[in-house]
Amino acid sequence: DELKQFRQRNPYVGLAGDAAGTITNISTIESQKIELNNKKYELQAIIQRLNKAAADEKYSVLSELLSWLAVNGPATVPALAAEFATLNEERMRLESSYAPGHPVLLENKKKLNQLEQKVLLTAGNVEKQYDERIKSFDTQVRSQQLKIQRLPAKELEYAELQRKRNVADQVYSSLLVRFNQAKVADAVEVGDIIVLDPAVVPPTAGKLGLFLKYGMIAFIMGFGLSVGFVLVVDFFDKTVRTTDELEKAVPIRVVAKIPVVGSEKDIDPELFDKSKRIDPKLVTADYSPTPMGEAYRSLRTQLLFNNEEKRNRSLFVTSLNPSEGKSLNAGNLAITFAQQKIPTLLVDADLRRGVLHSSFACNKKPGLADFLYSNADITDENIRKVIQQTHIPNLYLMSSGMAVPNPSEILGTQRAAEVFKFMGERFGFLIVDTPPIMVTADSIVLSKYVDQGLFVIRAGKTNVEDVKAKLAEYKNFQNHLFGIILNCAELDMKKDNYKYSYYNY
The missing domain is CATH 1.20.5 (Single alpha-helices involved in coiled-coils or other helix-helix interfaces)
Structure with a gap:
């Protein structure tokens, strides 16, 4: 209002080019100062919550502080976050097995407390850096203000009003953002728990x-x-055991039926060629004409014919829950593409429980998580550093990499999208093993980076009602699916004897 009234009283008063530029510089510096102050207040609020948090809430607040520092802190924070993820996972495992006063559990909590002090020290250093930068901004503002002190009184008054308006706009925007954040936090706040009646021991009958x-x-x-x-x-029983039952329950076509793959004890050691496969469940590695191997090759043929029509060169593999065979199917399918002399890259994008490095006897680190966390440019030379040659010709593996506290966040970044696009263009075919959709939504995010997908359902185990509910939540995800794999299905002995008996005269 003051600026408006001044303009009405003095319509011909204005600022020359240099003076206007100086006012713009002052407004920009003060905007940066306001933004830095907001970050400082956010950091102080998290630290205050951590200091006041109870024992059960401390680790969740510490994880929040690490996530904040990962975005705004120094380059050493990812190492602290990885250490915290390992210790916290160990703590939860120990608490389910040992009493609260057990020495092993106490030692783990001691390490967590030491790590907490390191994180607080890092946060304190970041806060000091903010204070130094705020002082620097104040010095710059005073320097710029000296340049306009020589202006005539009217122009100087106009310049001051213009600066106040710019700063007020910034303050309003900042307060509006913080107000909305407070509303969201208040909406999800859990109310106090009140004990209405104490528990009593029931009488003995x-x-x-x-x-x-x-x-x-x-x-x-x-x-x-x-x-x-x-x-x-x-x-x-909400499970299915045949393709007919599955197609009636879920409105997506079944593209493969994989019989049960035996364990290492079920495989004859004399027929096991260690030079061709490491995990006994990689049944496609030795070209043997088994029902399992032929099922994967049939699926490969379907995908290749589909590629000729749509030019798809990448796919993801997921399931509803863990232990339903998605990684096993991704590995065997990748081998069949490599046997077709197609340069194939198998990516383990399950950053929580990646297992493909064990199946192919490769190193877990460095891998996908290491590259996404790094600042390395997306080039052929840097990508090759995290890709390993497997024992299968034409097949390469990018393992999951180091443990990270926030897999969903790093997989949803623009850098992740650019990495998958780059790898899809460099290889003949890209296969991505993703986490189960019942556990996390990582598969939904990763489905946007590839052309199509396969959904693994384990016969006699997967709840198809849960599958339909999940697919209904993500319509676009369902449209990305090429089809469903029915894993661990029962063999039709008459049909399979007809198909494979000629191999065994």
Whole structure:
């Protein structure tokens, strides 16, 4: 209002080019100062919450502080974050196995406390750097103000009003952002827990009462099992065992049916060629005409014919839950593409529980997480540093890499999108092993970087109702799917004897 009234009273007063530039410089410097002050206040708020947090909440606040420092702190923060992820995971495992006062658990918490002090020291250093930069901004503002002190009184008054308006705009924008953040935080705040009634030990029943109670329970259970066993099992069984059942339950075509792949004990050591495969479950590595191997080769043929029409050169493999065979299927499928003399890159994008490096006897680090966390340019030379040649010709592996505290965030960055685009252009075919969608939404993010996908459903284990619910949540993800793989399916012995008997005269 003051600026508006001044302009009405003095319509011909203005600023020359140099003076206007000086005012712009002052406004820019003060805007940077305001932004830096906001970051400083955010850091101080997190540190204050960490100091006041209870024992159960301390580690979640410490993880939040590490995430903040990863964005705004020095280059040493990723190493602290990786150490925290390892120690925190060990703490949760130990708490489920040992009493609170066990020496092993106490030693782990001691290491976490030491790490907390390191993180607080790093945060203090960042806060000091902010203070120094704020002082530097104040010095620059005073220097710029000296340049306009020689202006006439009216122009000087106009310049001061113009500067105040610019600063007020910045303050308003900053306050609006912080107000919205406070509203969100207040909306998700959990209310206090009130104990209405204390727990009491139930009274001990007499022997006759216990006998009648357990006798009645046994009678009801026996009667229910004898009369409705088949109906009850069918009602609660949300899994499928055949392709017909799967196609009726989920509206996506089944492109492959993979029989059960035996363990290492089921494989004859004399027929096992160690030079061609490391993990016994990599059944496609030795070209053997088994039902499993032929199923993967049939799937490869479908993908190649589909590529001729749509020119797709990359796909992801995911599942609903862990232990349903997505990594096994991704590895065997990648081998079949490599056997076709197509340069194939297999990427382990499961940054939480990547296992492909073990299957192919390769190193876990460096890998995808290391490259995404680094500042290295996306070039052929740098990419080759995190790619390993497997024992299969034409097949290369990029392992998951180091443990990181925030896999979803780094996989959703623009850098991740550029890395996957770069690798897809450099190889004949790109196969990405992604985390299960029931555990995390990483697969949804990664599906945007590749052309198509495969969804693995394990026969007799995967809940198809949960699959339909998840696919309904992400319509675009469902459109990216090339088809479904039914893993660990039962063999049709008549059909398979006809197809494979000529190999065994």
